[in-house]
Amino acid sequence: MIVLYCILGVLGSLLLFMIIRTILTKGAPIEKTVFVPYGVDKDSVATHLSEAVKFKTVTLQNPLDETEIFYQYQEYLERTYTHVFSIAKKKLVNRYSVIYVVEGSDSSLLPAAILAHQDVVPAPEEGWIVPPFSGAIMDGYVYGRGSQDMKSQMIAALEALDILLKDGFTPKRTIYFCFGHDEELRGTEGALQISKYLQEQGVRFEFALDEGGTILNGKMLGIDNKIALIGICEKGYADFVIEVEKPGGHASSPTRRTAVGILAEAIYDIEMCPRSTYFAQPTKDLFKAVAPYMKPIFKFLFVNRDILSPLLRLVLSKADPLTNSLVRTTMAPTQARGADAPNVLPSKAVANVNCRINTGETVVQIKKYIEKIVGDRANVRVDVGSVDPSPVSNIKCAAYDVLTKTISEVYGGYVTAPFLFIAATDSKHYYPLTNNVYRFTPFEKTEDDASRIHGINERQDINALAMGVEFYIRLYKNLCS
Numbered sequence: 134m135i136v137l138y139c140i141l142g143v144l145g146s147l148l149l150f151m152i153i154r155t156i157l158t159k160g161a162p163i164e165k166t167v168f169v170p171y172g173v174d175k176d177s178v179a180t181h182l183s184e185a186v187k188f189k190t191v192t193l194q195n196p197l198d199e200t201e202i203f204y205q206y207q208e209y210l211e212r213t214y215t216h217v218f219s220i221a222k223k224k225l226v227n228r229y230s231v232i233y234v235v236e237g238s239d240s241s242l243l244p245a246a247i248l249a250h251q252d253v254v255p256a257p258e259e260g261w262i263v264p265p266f267s268g269a270i271m272d273g274y275v276y277g278r279g280s281q282d283m284k285s286q287m288i289a290a291l292e293a294l295d296i297l298l299k300d301g302f303t304p305k306r307t308i309y310f311c312f313g314h315d316e317e318l319r320g321t322e323g324a325l326q327i328s329k330y331l332q333e334q335g336v337r338f339e340f341a342l343d344e345g346g347t348i349l350n351g352k353m354l355g356i357d358n359k360i361a362l363i364g365i366c367e368k369g370y371a372d373f374v375i376e377v378e379k380p381g382g383h384a385s386s387p388t389r390r391t392a393v394g395i396l397a398e399a400i401y402d403i404e405m406c407p408r409s410t411y412f413a414q415p416t417k418d419l420f421k422a423v424a425p426y427m428k429p430i431f432k433f434l435f436v437n438r439d440i441l442s443p444l445l446r447l448v449l450s451k452a453d454p455l456t457n458s459l460v461r462t463t464m465a466p467t468q469a470r471g472a473d474a475p476n477v478l479p480s481k482a483v484a485n486v487n488c489r490i491n492t493g494e495t496v497v498q499i500k501k502y503i504e505k506i507v508g509d510r511a512n513v514r515v516d517v518g519s520v521d522p523s524p525v526s527n528i529k530c531a532a533y534d535v536l537t538k539t540i541s542e543v544y545g546g547y548v549t550a551p552f553l554f555i556a557a558t559d560s561k562h563y564y565p566l567t568n569n570v571y572r573f574t575p576f577e578k579t580e581d582d583a584s585r586i587h588g589i590n591e592r593q594d595i596n597a598l599a600m601g602v603e604f605y606i607r608l609y610k611n612l613c614s
């Protein structure tokens with residue numbers, strides 16, 4: 134009985150501690166500054182994006198392929214943003230990637246890098262309400278492949294500097310525009326080569342800003358507000374090829390186990406043994422930043438995330454594929470292949486398992502884990518293009534402060550938070566040039582619009598696009614004045 138009372142006493146005290154901690158946790162008041170727009174001509178920027186979409190800059194599947202389209206696209210930018218390009222120095226890298234440098238007046242300041250990719254994923258016409266490379270402007274949107282990912286961001290960044298230069302602004306800090314041409318493949322022909330070139334030149338950046346987190350409705354995290362998410366790192370990426378070899382033959386007299394059957398069993402076991410969940414540091418940083426603004430129950434759970442970690446990880450892993458991807462390395466079987474004909478026993482069955490690796494784990498570790506699961510049933514090898522998780526960017530520095538300040542000036546009243554970006558971007562290649570690499574797309578997006586990226590009827594909201602231009606105007610002023 135005494136033991137029972139002691140246990141209840143300890144649990145009661147712990148609960149009380151957690152409740153008090155929840156009550157005492159308060160976020161900094163969110164400033165609701167009244168935003169005074171610089172005055173961006175919406176029609177003009179929409180037309181510029183529409184024109185940009187018309188260039189079919191689809192990623193080259195073979196890096197050796199020849200094309201003129203990237204040069205034509207660059208010429209378009211150069212003749213559209215004359216204030217920028219009359220002073221920018223241009224350097225082509227590995228044929229189609231390009232760096233434009235706008236020299237600042239104060240050479241003691243480290244330059245800023247504005248990153249974007251010129252390439253887009255293919256867009257078969259089926260299902261589109263307008264041809265995917267028409268750049269049609271309809272109902273307040275610019276339609277077309279690349280209208281979101283990511284010509285909108287490139288156009289907004291250039292439009293903003295062009296407007297400022299036209300009005301007589303002289304940037305103190307040098308600005309590098311670095312535009313790769315194969316982000317949608319791996320970025321190894323574009324961004325990686327740009328980064329190598331800049332390293333050879335001894336360039337260091339104050340910060341680099343690329344596509345990434347965006348402004349979302351906070352409901353999923355129990356917040357009655359919008360959240361601006363800044364990607365401070367990205368998950369690793371690996372395709373593991375799982376191969377089973379067995380003597381082939383005629384399917385009329387099969388062996389008891391075929392290569393396909395054994396492969397299927399191995400793949401099933403991989404699905405049944407997900408990697409353990411854990412909170413990587415960027416995910417802890419996210420929860421720390423958003424917890425004070427959550428509704429009471431959510432706030433209680435997330436403020437006490439250290440004590441309730443096992444429960445919270447379980448809930449997040451089950452709640453939604455997106456929250457699951459925040460707390461573990463994911464392993465998704467994506468392809469499988471057996472014999473070429475239906476009546477043939479394959480001598481080899483092959484599957485692909487696509488893994489997105491959580492910060493803190495590595496490609497080598499995940500390979501060992503998969504090998505342990507499949508045992509001697511199959512051979513496991515890492516396909517080309519695998520990459521460990523990126524380093525984690527600094528969030529306690531002037532560069533990060535400038536970014537969050539700019540966001541709150543333009544989108545006053547929103548919660549801003551760092552997070553682990555689960556997709557891949559070009560920005561991972563820039564860590565040798567700065568530890569302040571951030572992934573933020575300054576556009577408000579509905580879930581519907583966000584789901585069209587890489588899909589059919591991709592479109593960019595024109596009001597959001599104009600706000601994105603306002604964002605870059607503020608950013609240049611805050612960074613370069």
Ligand SMILES: [Zn+2]
Pocket residue numbers: 250282283316344
């Ligand atoms: Zn992109």
